[in-house]
Amino acid sequence: MLLLEKIDLSKLPKHIAIIMDGNGRWAKKKNLPRVFGHRAGMKSVQKIVETCVQLKIEVLTLYAFSTENWIRPKTEIGALMTLLQNYLKIEFERMMDNNIQLRTIGDISKLPKTPHKELVKVMQKTKSNTGLVLNLALNYGSRQEIMNAITRILESRKNKVDQKTFESYLDTSGLPDPDLIIRTSGEMRLSNFLLWQCAYSELYVTPVLWPDFKPENLYEAIADFQKRERRFGGV
Numbered sequence: 001m002l003l004l005e006k007i008d009l010s011k012l013p014k015h016i017a018i019i020m021d022g023n024g025r026w027a028k029k030k031n032l033p034r035v036f037g038h039r040a041g042m043k044s045v046q047k048i049v050e051t052c053v054q055l056k057i058e059v060l061t062l063y064a065f066s067t068e069n070w071i072r073p074k075t076e077i078g079a080l081m082t083l084l085q086n087y088l089k090i091e092f093e094r095m096m097d098n099n100i101q102l103r104t105i106g107d108i109s110k111l112p113k114t115p116h117k118e119l120v121k122v123m124q125k126t127k128s129n130t131g132l133v134l135n136l137a138l139n140y141g142s143r144q145e146i147m148n149a150i151t152r153i154l155e156s157r158k159n160k161v162d163q164k165t166f167e168s169y170l171d172t173s174g175l176p177d178p179d180l181i182i183r184t185s186g187e188m189r190l191s192n193f194l195l196w197q198c199a200y201s202e203l204y205v206t207p208v209l210w211p212d213f214k215p216e217n218l219y220e221a222i223a224d225f226q227k228r229e230r231r232f233g234g235v
């Protein structure tokens with residue numbers, strides 16, 4: 001039986017978030033420079049976005065560059081930024097054809113000028129699309145996001161804040177919390193990703209390295225998610 005047939009299409013997660021890990025290890029295994037791993041990782045991004053469109057998932061958040069990733073060698077950072085730029089150029093038309101809305105979380109103003117410009121352009125042009133929200137986490141760190149929210153709340157001189165108001169100050173404002181968080185390449189940690197929003201997310205860790213992560217692996221994660229009983233603190 002195909003894995004897709006194991007999925008109940010009426011009980012899909014609304015929001016899937018992915019920590020795309022293992023590009024470097026994939027390249028190392030093949031005796032290739034790390035950049036080749038990132039390039040192969042971009043191909044996985046293309047396939048997984050396409051699959052989420054087919055499944056009619058509402059939001060897909062991809063952890064593409066963290067606030068901690070700046071300590072990597074300059075050449076690797078440069079290569080990642082070029083890949084992002086290329087990705088946006090190659091995928092823009094497909095985003096329009098597939099009704100995808102591009103969003104970001106994280107401080108994108110600190111990204112190099114060209115990818116930043118491209119991001120702003122594509123977000124502007126896709127902002128009225130009503131299909132999948134493709135949410136790229138770029139220069140994103142959850143602690144930074146929470147600190148920024150607190151700073152802005154203090155600046156607004158509010159003397160009382162409830163959860164809903166607090167959430168409206170987060171980068172993910174308006175998006176549902178992730179139902180399913182997937183991490184590839186086996187590490188059992190969240191690495192400063194969506195720490196507030198993950199309160200009731202189901203976690204799925206697979207040993208598969210991100211460049212090897214195929215639509216079948218996504219179906220597997222969703223099938224596993226559907227087997228779990230989500231009680232949100234109830235009985």
Ligand code: FPP
Nearest residue numbers: 020021022023024025038041042064084087
């Ligand atoms: C983690 O693997 C991956 C990243 C830090 C970057 C993710 C980027 C991509 C998948 C490429 C393009 C993305 C877009 C959105 C166009 P790692 O390098 O930390 O792997 P390792 O832990 O095996 O070294």
